[in-house]
Amino acid sequence: NAGVTQTPKFRVLKTGQSMTLLCAQDMNHEYMYWYRQDPGMGLRLIHYSVGEGTTAKGEVPDGYNVSRLKKQNFLLGLESAAPSQTSVYFCASSPLRVLGTGELFFGEGSRLTVL
Amino acid sequence: AQKVTQAQTEISVVEKEDVTLDCVYETRDTTYYLFWYKQPPSGELVFLIRRNSFDEQNEISGRYSWNFQKSTSSFNFTITASQVVDSAVYFCALRHRNQFYFGTGTSLTVIP
Numbered sequence: 001n002a003g004v005t006q007t008p009k010f011r012v013l014k015t016g017q018s019m020t021l022l023c024a025q026d027m028n029h030e031y032m033y034w035y036r037q038d039p040g041m042g043l044r045l046i047h048y049s050v051g052e053g054t055t056a057k058g059e060v061p062d063g064y065n066v067s068r069l070k071k072q073n074f075l076l077g078l079e080s081a082a083p084s085q086t087s088v089y090f091c092a093s094s095p096l097r098v099l100g101t102g103e104l105f106f107g108e109g110s111r112l113t114v115l
Numbered sequence: 116a117q118k119v120t121q122a123q124t125e126i127s128v129v130e131k132e133d134v135t136l137d138c139v140y141e142t143r144d145t146t147y148y149l150f151w152y153k154q155p156p157s158g159e160l161v162f163l164i165r166r167n168s169f170d171e172q173n174e175i176s177g178r179y180s181w182n183f184q185k186s187t188s189s190f191n192f193t194i195t196a197s198q199v200v201d202s203a204v205y206f207c208a209l210r211h212r213n214q215f216y217f218g219t220g221t222s223l224t225v226i227p
Contacts, residue, residue, distance in 0.1 A: 042219035106160040
């Protein structure tokens with residue numbers, strides 16, 4: 001009954017360090033997404049993927065990179081972390097359905113603090 | 116461009132009162148999908164409802180009801196007889212093709 005799993009759940013980084021957030025889903029969903037949530041700003045899309053081997057930029061992609069080498073995994077990388085990237089990160093997946101009706105299934109979130 | 120506006124940042128009600136959360140969206144497409152999500156204090160995001168642009172029927176699920184009006188581009192959410200467990204941040208979202216656009220959320224506090 002895993003659904004969407006994010007690791008790690010918490011991380012503290014120093015400015016300039018790099019890290020990777022891993023998202024794994026076991027629902028065989030085609031679409032996967034990375035969002036960040038900041039107070040008063042709702043959920044903003046960073047990058048997304050419509051299938052294995054494909055990625056696309058969302059609303060706030062700068063400073064992040066992603067990869068989708070396997071259908072079930074979607075990695076979010078920060079090459080050189082900045083304090084502005086302190087946020088809660090959510091991964092989500094969505095099934096491919098007729099007329100695009102699928103809703104988003106979210107992971108539990110990953111809280112990242114950059115000092 | 117797609118946009119979702121939740122003008123109410125914070126709402127407080129006393130338990131058992133009814134409360135309506137507003138959602139206004141913008142899109143030029145004729146085919147789109149609207150969603151509501153709940154984020155309780157524990158932080159997870161919980162799917163509540165999906166509505167497509169061709170179906171303007173209102174929907175009721177227990178104490179929850181949704182009013183979709185294309186004429187005013189609104190998809191409002193009403194909680195009847197609110198309970199403390201309804202305290203959460205509620206997000207409205209619009210799906211356009213492969214992307215979901217979220218409003219900034221409404222924080223609802225139900226006071227016992």
